[in-house]
Amino acid sequence: AQSVTQLGSHVSVSEGALVLLRCNYSSSVPPYLFWYVQYPNQGLQLLLKYTSAATLVKGINGFEAEFKKSETSFHLTKPSAHMSDAAEYFCAVSLQGAQKLVFGQGTRLTINP
């Protein structure tokens, strides 16, 4: 079965520092991968998605992610953190054979001034 693992339930960085949120997937076939962000008391908003067109995917708000098949990873990065980036981030994979997303446990990102 396909699944995703997010390393670190809580990540804290200083404003202006690099943001790195880790996601590893398990899949027997090339997956479709997504990163969503959830601000307090809101629904999920798509940051970016990998659909095999390019391994480096650029998303909204300056975020990007690189698909690395050899490492089964899809880590999310942003060169310079902003206070408004404080939120919870979810990595997800489309489940083969069924139309649904399987989510990781989420990583709460805190930005220190």
Place this chain on the structure above:
Amino acid sequence: GAGVSQSPSNKVTEKGKDVELRCDPISGHTALYWYRQSLGQGLEFLIYFQGNSAPDKSGLPSDRFSAERTGGSVSTLTIQRTQQEDSAVYLCASSLMPGLQETQYFGPGTRLLVL
């Protein structure tokens, strides 16, 4: 344009009561999904609707949960005889068409508290 809307935004109910949660997908979107977000279980898939096809109910946790989608648009998730473990945020999402690479657009959720 308008996004996915859900109502009510918050619902407090007593154990044993039935509740109905509503989802209005983005106009023209053919696929509709329900997920549940809880502290202990994270984000879990509940049910998926696509056009006139039979829904995928594989994620419903018990027979107390049911959902319908009328006219290919609005969907209602019903929980009968609510239990305290049903307390969670229920999220609805829609996508323009079915497909593993299609973006699912999420509503703000309904926060359910069962006392």
